[in-house]
């Protein structure tokens with residue numbers, strides 16, 4: 001037997017409903033926010049991620065699925081959606097559309113991480129990227145979109161943590177302060193941190209090694225180093241959030257693990273998923289478009305981890321509904337299978353989902369199967385039905401039967417469905 005690769009998961013027929021339920025809700029919220037779907041390829045040139053996410057980040061330096069294709073190009077399976085969407089924005093000159101441009105996506109993403117509950121090597125994200133968005137009102141719109149997306153999934157008890165990591169100017173001063181702080185503690189830190197110290201001291205803040213984490217917890221916080229403009233942006237966003245009623249907490253420890261962020265960064269976290277408690281992360285990235293060849297463009301976005309969101313929905317008892325078939329046609333004898341298939345075909349063409357027995361099982365076994373398929377109605381077809389042209393449609397939820405013509409099953413079921421929905 002060939003097994004599934006480590007860190008990946010099949011979505012089985014018994015579970016796919018949960019994904020469809022979640023995706024459907026999320027697409028509806030996206031439409032409410034006037035966001036349009038964007039689809040980009042599963043793989044990109046490696047250089048895109050190196051330049052945008054940054055080569056000192058864990059994602060780029062340790063976790064990317066990178067390979068050389070047959071043409072000798074370095075290709076990487078996308079570890080996230082922001083950089084590919086930005087590449088597409090620049091390449092397709094989307095700035096010529098009216099801005100702000102609001103996009104959303106539902107994608108698979110790939111990171112070579114140590115798998116555990118809520119952490120996979122292939123995972124999925126629902127995300128949004130907004131272009132032409134320098135105003136803090138768009139930070140608010142983006143955060144509200146994320147918040148409403150979580151609420152549409154029925155999730156509760158998720159906390160919003162907000163921070164600002166300033167612009168390149170604030171970060172110069174901050175990096176000096178960080179270097180001074182870490183310099184005295186560097187010999188206690190891991191080899192990766194020692195290497196990163198000289199090149200990108202900010203990344204020492206996301207090291208997962210316990211001792212490094214302890215040291216990082218006492219480091220200076222960037223909020224104390226913001227320039228006047230970044231501070232004003234942050235304060236305006238806080239005042240807008242206060243009015244919006246979305247509960248939040250400013251947390252100087254949120255720095256995000258990707259280099260492209262500027263100013264606003266945020267995470268929605270839960271305590272119900274253990275170590276993988278960040279369900280959604282995002283922020284502003286005003287320098288990214290320019291760094292990959294476009295014009296300076298204010299941008300803000302977020303991505304939600306679909307596996308984490310669905311795990312939490314399961315934990316919180318969200319009702320995903322049930323898959324089922326409207327009508328199951330039971331055949332009293334094997335020579336009636338052809339007739340049953342014709343009935344089923346007519347029902348399907350009339351917009352009623354239907355199925356019938358094709359394997360020659362007993363009536364009892366067919367009833368059992370119909371029940372397992374969550375059939376709403378069954379119709380038994382035997383010699384007397386085909387002779388008289390009259391059938392009984394039985395509703396399985398309460399056993400109620402309605403008699404109708406063999407060609408009138410669709411209308412009868414539709415009436416009953418309508419009646420049931422009242």
Ligand code: HAM
Pocket residue numbers: 079080081082083111113118119120121122123124125127128129278279280281282283284300301302303304305306307308
């Ligand atoms: P991220 O924080 O790296 O941000 O990922 C966003 C979310 O994806 C996480 O909060 C988590 O729920 C989920 N996630 C990440 N890695 C894994 C994994 N290995 N297994 C399962 N779920 C995972 C980004 O990706 C940014 N592109 C978000 C963004 C969009 N910022 C601006 N626009």
